[in-house]
Amino acid sequence: MSLAFCGTDNNSAAYNVDGGVLNNGCFLDALNVVPHVFLLFITFPILFIGWGSQSSKVHIHHSTWLHFPGHNLRWILTFVLLFVLVCEIAEGIVSDGQSLHLHLYMPAALAFMAGVTSIVYYHNIETSNFPKLLSALLIYWVLAFTMKTIKFAKYTEHGIGPRQLRYCITGLLVLLYGLLLAVEINVILGRRYMCFDDPTEVKPPEDLQDLGVRFLQPFVNLLSKSTYWWMNKFITSAHKRPIDLKVIGKLPIAMRALTNYIKLRKEFEDQKLSSIRPVIRPVVCFFTPGLLLGFSVQKLSEFFSCDEIGDEQEPRATLTSGYSNHNQNKFPSVSAAESEMCLCLLDSLCCCPPRTHTGKLTMIVGQVGCGKSSLLLAALGEMQRVSGTVTWNSFALFLCRLIHERGPVAYASQKPWLLNATIVENVTFEMPMIKSRYNAVIEACSLQPDIDILPQGDQTEVGERGIILSGGQKQRISVARALYQQTNVVFLDDPFSALDIHLSDHLMQDGILKMLREEKRTVVLVTHKLQYLPHADWIIAMKDGTIQTEGTLKDIQKSEPELFEQWKTLMHRQDQEFQTTVTETMTDLERKNLRRAMYSREAAKTEEDEEEESMESEDDDNLSQVMRQRATIPWRSCGAYLSSAGPLLLSLLLLSQLLKHSLMVAIDYWLARWTSYVISAKADGSPRNCSADCSFSHAWYLSVFSVLCCLGIVLCLATSVAVEWTGLAAAKELHHGLLNKIILAPMRLFETTPLGSILNRFSTDTNTIDQHIPTTLECLSRSTLLCVSAMAVISYVTPVFLIALLPLAVTCYFIQKYFRVASRDLQQLEDSTQLPLLSHFSETVEGLPTIRALRYEPRFRHRLLQFTDANNIASLFLTAANRWLEVRMEYIGACVVLVAAVASISSSLYNQLSPGLVGLGLTYALMVSNYMNWMVRNLADMEVQLGAVKRINGLLRTEAENYEGLLSESVSQVPDGWPRHGEIKIQNLSVRYDASLKPVLKNVNVHVSPGQKVKTCTRPAIVIDNIDISKLPLQTLRSRLSIILQDPILFSGTIRFNLDPEMKATDEMLWEALEIAQLKSVVKTLPGGLDAIVTEGGENFSQGQRQLFCLARAFVRKSSILIMDEATASIDMATESILQKVVMTAFADRTVVTIAHRVHTILNADLVIVMKRGTILEYDTPQALLDSEDSVFASFVRADK
Known part of the structure; x- marks a missing residue:
């Protein structure tokens, strides 16, 4: 059939212009096409040429996002405009006759395309911060507003009123185009780019110019103007990205809708082309995991491509003549001998060859930032070598090969590094326990008084990063580890910085001079304590990354008299430092703080134990009582989580879930009834009498089915929104309360609670509440209601099923009871085995210089594999438990199907059931096992995840400081x-x-x-x-x-x-x-x-x-x-x-x-x-x-x- 803009009816007056061009509806619609064609022709070259070319001057990378004035209003109006244009297209198509008048809906279609183009165009203009290019949109809005106004006026002139849908749509379009025109004028006036002779440059806010602020995705957000008035300036800067990027939370919904559409269409096509289904389905299923695999491989490739220590391939230096054959099989650094280094590191540390001697004490001194610590790290191979060599025991080694050739070196870094283990494990550090040596090291480092304070002595765990210890105590344990190691070379990087004069003297005399010298160990000491220089066998003075001078103290006195006099003055001043038993020393304060912290933690632990004991019954030793307590669902935590969302959202969630599943049952019931009537109509029809079959109409059933499906879609959307809103509201409420409590918490909380525990509340527990609990809650409610609906439908179809329901329910109850307890324990076991794995990994990364210096990489690698195996075993047990539950739920499901099938067949034999209801009952019976399986698993998961809510509520009960004060008002x-x-x-x-x-x-x-x-x-x-x-x-x-x-x-x-x-x-x-x-x-x-x-x-x-x-x-x-x-x-x-x-x-x-x-x-x-x-x-x-x-x-x- 041929098409024409004004119609194909030759008798029509569509082309009659006797009353004027504007009085002809077809020509008027043709004029309405002009603005939209104008926008398409203007914007497409800019979009495809300007922003599509990588070499274009318009292509600019931006790290910030600057919204134009009226940003949110523009997006709201644009989406409303698109909706109204869709309505206009639909109205034109419906009102079109057989002559196919394109002018009834083609202008609206072009307007819709222009609206979408305006979205893309504005998005690129805003991201690139080129408001001058908005002039094209300004002209478009003016033309569109003018054309629609003329059309609206002509409708009014010809007597077309509000009773006509076309009149109302045109009026709405006039209003929307006018508002968008006003928004565009406001942008240009506000930005002062075009309408003023002397435009002033408008820059983004200062916080957006900060290099540390990045926008992860350039998506426009309708709700990006949220403010957090209760946060101070520092916390606001930390929340900058979450506040400005709330749209990221909407992306999964959009992607989910698109994915569902793709899956639905795919299934429809598979039904038509079932022969290619086995080939296409694996390819489609592999697409998304393939993309994730590609991203993961790319990240790992970048990580594996990073430079490694000692990855330069240079030839090994030959042995010098002084290196005898009988020493060739030994590690050079085990006899650690004489080290000669000529290094140029990172263009900032350039050293003349410093020299350390076997069994001697070498001290490195200098001002702050002169490169003392860098020199030690360079000798250990921890820095990038630009030039130079290192000689160990007269065996020349290039620095890049040093890490592969030298032996172990005991190293105590300037920033102490401790394992999350006991004190004795930190001191011995993978070495065999020698009691006499251990006691001597503890005495030399003055650790015994501190150990006596701890409740378990040296068996007390120091916590993550030594959280329970002060800086001086951690420093002394780090030095004790270096003293205990049986290596011939010891590197000590400023070990006296956190110690008072008495502890420094004791460590110097008993630890370094007595223990290390008597053992003929080579010691390299970095220090600011110049009063110890007379004890040094060799002194290296550094300044601005270079070696200023080196030698003995007498040599420096002769060669650098000014430097020696300066040292002498400072040494005299340091010698005047005193410590008494009356004034509280720094060590006394540390020990008092440790004693107070231990007492506070023991008191807090006692309070928790008493609270737990008060909640338990008197018969704690009874195994059945213990099992009953463990099998109890944490209703209090569940109530705390749901109450955080508020009663309105909670009511909306409950109502939407009930309505949704009730409607799903109604849809299935209507299909069953429809099927029964069709079968009945066909059975009643015959060749001799086809009136029953011929008179049956599907229209009524199809209409009701369509309405029910539309309502189901709306309720599914409402349920998804309710779940997300509930989870978001609860997470926000709990996080804000936790943040406020921590900010206003007294010092006692930080003394009695390990820092790692507080960080876990903000990281792991908050992530559980944000990501896992809403999903688990939705799955639990869905599977529970589906299971209840299935049982109700089966009972309605075959009431005899109620007799078998009771034993099946009892069996299911006991199975879920034992499974929940076991699943919770196994999940806790998995978490408890995963925590040491992650902790060990983070500790290893932080302490790599110490580990590599001691050559303990294989030991830590082996321990990491042990932790990994333990975590994998726990995961295997958890998976096996899930399979155990699935098998038993399948047994119960098979029983349900058997009972339902027998009851249905028996009832249908006596003509008591229609075929549709029999099929409905059996369909639901087949799904019962799957519903029950996921119901129990989700219940167990929810029980474990609610532990995060319980732990956060424990911190929320902390009494806050009097932050307001009496003068707050x-x-x-x-x-x-x-x-x-x-x-x-x-x-x-x-x-x-x-x-x-x-x-x-x-x-x-x-x-x-x-x-x-x-x-x-x-x-x-x-x-x-x-x-x-x-x-x-x-x-x-x-x-x-x-x-x-x-x-x-x-x-x-x-x-x-x-x-x-x-x-x-x-x-x-x-x-x-x-x-x-x-x-x-x-x-x-x-x-x-x-x-x-x-x-x-x-x-x-x-x-x-x-x-x-x-x-x-x-x-x-x-x-x-x-x-x-x-x-x-x-x-x-x-x-x-x-x-x-x-x-x-x-x-x-x-x-x-x-x-x-x-x-x-x-x-x-x-x-x-x-x-x-x-x-x-x-x-x-x-x-x-x-x-x-x-x-x-x-x-x-x-x-x-």
């Missing part, structure tokens, strides 16, 4: 510049860490005048500048003070962000702070300067440099009160001397409270506080205390001299 009472003077008054202060612990401060009274420098080791301040801090909100109090902790903390980001997280300081202020902290020269050499990247934990800087950055951060804030907790512990004496002078001058008008253990810093203070057992013995100026004969402070200073 009137914070304006606190002056903006408070504290302005820095006056501190402590009046009758008695505090304790917990209600179950004894007070650590008792009736303390101290008055610190503004600007004084105080040395103490207690928490300062109750009244600051006449304001009681107990009444202040904690956020206000903490934001007005500056504190520098002993352990330096740097965040991933830039140097600017670490110095000024709030981005309020100018570059001049930041450079001034870096100059005060002696870091200006270091930062200037970095690419980017203040915007240089800081890796995770600041690992691209040395320990001392990280401490200096923390000092600079405190200088930027310029608070009136500065608290320094051993802030110079990891800094060399020369740098510390400069910083002390800077603090005395730059903070001359401010109050500085310092925790220090060096006598020269204490004597320079304005006020000294001497404390014992939580009470103040005396406090006054240092000179006044020294002049007093009965002063405790003076007596110990005289005793130290």
Whole structure:
């Protein structure tokens, strides 16, 4: 049949223009085609040429996403426009006659294509930030709005009113085109690109220009304007990507719909072409796993292609003449001999040949960041070699071959690394236990007092990364491990940084000089403690990545007299460091903290045990009681999870599930009834009387079936939305509550709860609540309702089935009862075997330098395989248990089918059942086993997954700090510049860490005048500048003070962000702070300067440099009160001397409270506080205390001299 735009009827007046062109409907529709054709011809070249070419100037890569004004409104209006255009197309097709008037629906079809094109065009314009190109859309909206307005006016003129569907659709299109035109004008005006003579450049917000912020996918989000008003600035930056990328959560739904459509069409085609089904189906099923396999292989290939230590193939150096034949079969480093290194590493460490001698003590000294630790790592083969060689025992080895040729070296890194094991396992470290040697090492490292504090002694597990220990205790265990190893070479990287003077002297005398020297072991020691230089057999002085000088102390005295005099001054100052039994030393504080932490953890553990015992019955020893407790479903955790979603969503979820499955049963029932009537009609018809068969009509059944199917689709969609919303709401509520509790939690929580446990709540448990529980809940509810529906249908079809239902239900109950207990235990076993595997892997990665130095790679690899085997065995048992359940459910299902079939056949013999109902009952009976199998498995999975909710609820019950304070409602009472003077008054202060612990401060009274420098080791301040801090909100109090902790903390980001997280300081202020902290020269050499990247934990800087950055951060804030907790512990004496002078001058008008253990810093203070057992013995100026004969402070200073 031929087609024509205005119709093929020759008698029609479609081409009549006597009343004017605009009065002819066909011509008017033709004019409406013009805007859409214009947009298609304009945008396609830009899309396919501009953005399709890789070499085009328009093709720009962007790391951020900048939304134009009216972004959300535009998308809503566009989708509504597309819907209305679909309605217009449908109206045109329905109203078309036999002459096929294309003008009734072709303009609407072109408008739909233009609408889709506008979406793609706008998306590319926005991602590339080219708003000038929106002029094409502006012209299109103007033309479309004009044409539709003319058409709407002509309809009104010809008397077509709201009763006509075409009139209403045209009016809606006029409104939508007008709104889109207004949005486009607002974008251009707001961006000021075209309508002003002097346009101003509009840049993305500063947080989007941060190099650390990346948008994972360039999808447009309708809900991207969400705000989290309750979060502070730091947490907001951490939530940047989740807030801006909520659309990622919608992608699986879209992909699921597309996948379902593909599967449905495939199944339909398979029914027509069943011969090719065996060939096509495996290919289609392999497509998605094949893509995932390709991505995984690509990632693994990139990882396996990375450079490895010692992967350069260079010829092995020949033996020197001095290397005798009888030593050729030994490891060169086992007799560790003389090491000669000439290295150029990473273009930053260039060394003249330093030399270490057999059985001697070599010390490496230098300022912070000069390359001391890098030299040790280079000798161990842990750094990239640019040039140079390393000689071990006169056997020349290229550095790239060093890791394959040398023997074990005991290495204690600057940052201590411990296993998640007992203390004795960390010290022996895979070596046989020799009691005498072990005791000697423990004594040399002063670990026995610390071991006595622990509840299980040296059998106490230190936790992940040694979480229960302080920095000094971890450092001493790391050094003890190096001393215990029976290697001839020992590398110690700054082992005294976290130790006080007494522990340092004891370790030096008993550990290094006595134990290592007596055993004739070669020791290379990196240190800032210059008072130990006289003990060195050889000294290497480094400066700016080079060897400044080397030799004995006498040689350096002759060759470098200025350097020697500088050392002499610093050594004299270090020799004045003292320690008494009255002032609380750093070691005493560590041991007190350890004792308090152990007591708190034992108390917390006791409380948990008592709570568990109170929940159990009195007959705990009865096995049946224990089994009954284990078989109980955790209803409390389930209720906590569902209540987190809210009653509205919970009601919606329950109602949608019930309606959905009821409708599914109704659909099947209607099909059964339809089938019965068809069979009955055919049976009643005959060749002689075909009236019954011929009069039967399928229209009524088809209409009802279609309506039921449409309702089923809507209810399936509503159920999916309800499940996702419920899971999302519950996850958000639990995560927000957990985050708030952790942020506002008191210190007791972190002392009694391992850090790994808290991290697991935010990682593993949160992931379980986000990803697994909603899916398991949906599967459980679906399988349960399907099983109940099947039983109900079978019972309705054959009521006799109710007799057999009771024994089957009892059997199923006992099977699921035993399976749930076993499945839960097996899943917990799998998790418990997976945790050591992951922990061992992470520990191995963190401690690779130590492991490779000791040549323990095969041992750790073997242990990793053991953990893998244990996890695989647990997974195998869990899979076998699932198969066990499946077999028994199949038996029950077979019984159900047997009973249903016998009952149905028996009933049908007596004409009591229609064929359709018999088929319905048998169909449901065949699916019962599958439904019951998944119901029980999902119930067991849900029971295990609800453990995550239980653990998070345990943290949610933590009592929070009084974060608001008594002045929270009137914070304006606190002056903006408070504290302005820095006056501190402590009046009758008695505090304790917990209600179950004894007070650590008792009736303390101290008055610190503004600007004084105080040395103490207690928490300062109750009244600051006449304001009681107990009444202040904690956020206000903490934001007005500056504190520098002993352990330096740097965040991933830039140097600017670490110095000024709030981005309020100018570059001049930041450079001034870096100059005060002696870091200006270091930062200037970095690419980017203040915007240089800081890796995770600041690992691209040395320990001392990280401490200096923390000092600079405190200088930027310029608070009136500065608290320094051993802030110079990891800094060399020369740098510390400069910083002390800077603090005395730059903070001359401010109050500085310092925790220090060096006598020269204490004597320079304005006020000294001497404390014992939580009470103040005396406090006054240092000179006044020294002049007093009965002063405790003076007596110990005289005793130290």
